[in-house]
Amino acid sequence: MRYEIEHCFKSNVQSDQEEKLRINVSSQSYMDNVMWITKSKAQLEQILKIADEFNIMNNIQTNYDKFEMITNKKLDKDIxxxxxxxxxxxxxxxxxxxxxxxxAQLLVWTNSQTEKLNSTCRYMFKRKASLPLTTPNSIIHLSLGYAIKDINTIQAQRQLSRLYNQVISKGMMKDIFEIDCKQLQSELLSNKSPLATWNISLKDLHQEII
Structure with missing residues (x-):
């Protein structure tokens, strides 16, 4: 089994001739982790049933020995x-x-979600550092203070680092990324690649995250 990625575009808007980028990708792959979040055990088992049928159909092997479960409900039994x-x-x-x-590599939080997390983290940090709760948040985040990065900054760095790794990748990943850029350029109706004006310092991508 395999799938195909294709994109047609015009390198010259004054011409009707189109160029085409195409790549065939084998479906054989390795999946490191899968995470399911459900409201009940019955809902979890329904998802696992569908996943099991899909795995059998596509000859996918699953290592059940690495299965972990967490719950916030009180259980009558340990097993x-x-x-x-x-x-x-x-x-x-x-x-x-x-x-x-x-x-959580693919998880991107909204501003409201990160603000709630930042608020909780700042509260815990102030308590742990024996700081008054009225201490300005800027003291925690500024480089002249404790230089603790907020979650928005950490999230942005990780996303940009992932994008940078795609830019410098080689082989099939490079070809796929080139098609993605062409598709984005077409959606933006731009005559330049989205990366043409990308101006991000490498020091912003590789700073140590605290």
Whole structure:
């Protein structure tokens, strides 16, 4: 199985002749992590059933030994039976004192969401540093103060770093990124690549995130 990425564009607006970029991509791949968030165990099992059917149809192997579950509901038992569709597994949900790595590379928070998170982080930092709660937030974030980066800055740096890595990539990723840029350029009705005026300092991309 494979899929095709294609884009047609005019390099000269005064000509009717179109140029075409095309690349065939094999569907064979490696998926590192998948995260499902549901309101109930029944809803989770329904999603897992669909995912299991898709995996079987496409010959995708799943490592159930790495399955982790967290919940904010009080459970009667320490072990929970989870129906994965073609099989059932006994899972021990993590407790509130245990941690788990959450995949969030593709998660982008809105300004209102980041402001709520920033507010919570600033409150915890002030309490931990024995600072008055009335301490101006600028003291926490400015380089002359504690130089703690807010979540908006961290999020922007990660997105820009990801974009920069795509720009300097080679092989198939380079070809796919070129098509993406051409598509964006067409949507913007621009005569230049979106990256032509991209002016971001590398020091902004690779600063240590605190």
């Amino acid at each position: 929970v039976e989870v129906n994965f569709g073609s099989s059932k597994r006994m899972i021990k949900p993590l407790t509130s004192k245990e941690s788990v790595r959450i995949l």
